[in-house]
Amino acid sequence: MDIPLNVPVHCEDGLCGHSTEVVLDPKTDEITHLVVKEHHAPHTERLVPVSLVQDTTPDLILLRCSREQLSHLEPFVTMEAHREQTLHFLAVLGGAPVSVPETRWVTHKYKAIPWGELGVGRHAQIEATDGHVGQLDEFLVEPESDRITHLVLREGHLWGEKNVTIPVSEIDHIDGTVIHLKLDKRGVEALPSIPIRRR
Secondary structure (H helix, E strand, O other): OEEEOOOEEEEOOEEEEEEEEEEEEOOOOEEEEEEEEEOOOOOOEEEEEHHHEEEEEOOEEEEOOOHHHHHOOOEOEEEEEEEEEEEEEEEEEOOEEEEEEEEEEEEEEEEOOOOOOEEEEOOOEEEEOOEEEEEOOEEEEEOOOOEEEEEEEOOOOOOOOOOEEEEHHHEEEEEOOEEEEOOOHHHHHOOOOOOOOOO
8 A cells, every 4th residue: 555645535425635754653664644634715735544544545545434524623733822022112201222122923824743753745855865866655564564665655765666665664764744764866867666555
């Protein structure tokens, strides 16, 4: 099974949104959640447990829930507003600056990523030990365990049209939106291209 990103997602009763990210446990290499941005306004992103993924193709993800059930799942992004107070300079009177306190609201965005896990989106940059090799297109996942087996680079990488499949064991670490490999560019190029089994 593969988990494609930025593709339509269907619930049992029709189109519900599209996939934007996956959440993975870096200790076990397991995908724990899929992030689905709802099709209808206000286009809330929902944190969907991977157990609700019924089937996938290169261009589609099918969930085993209704659109109503999806709408009750936890939002992936929450917004919090905080008051912030600063001094606003007005003028200089009698040689002394005059300022007044000014209060404004500042909004912060938070992603609901479970503790110890990572959110990874499509086009995360892939870096070899000696430089950039491409962008993440999708993950290959072992259906029985939800364990990631390979990263797939399909477009925009150094080797043109060839599917590049990188074993997850070759990931050194993930730093934000950058995936760092243990291999150099030659090592990536020498990897065998494994067939991608679509369900």
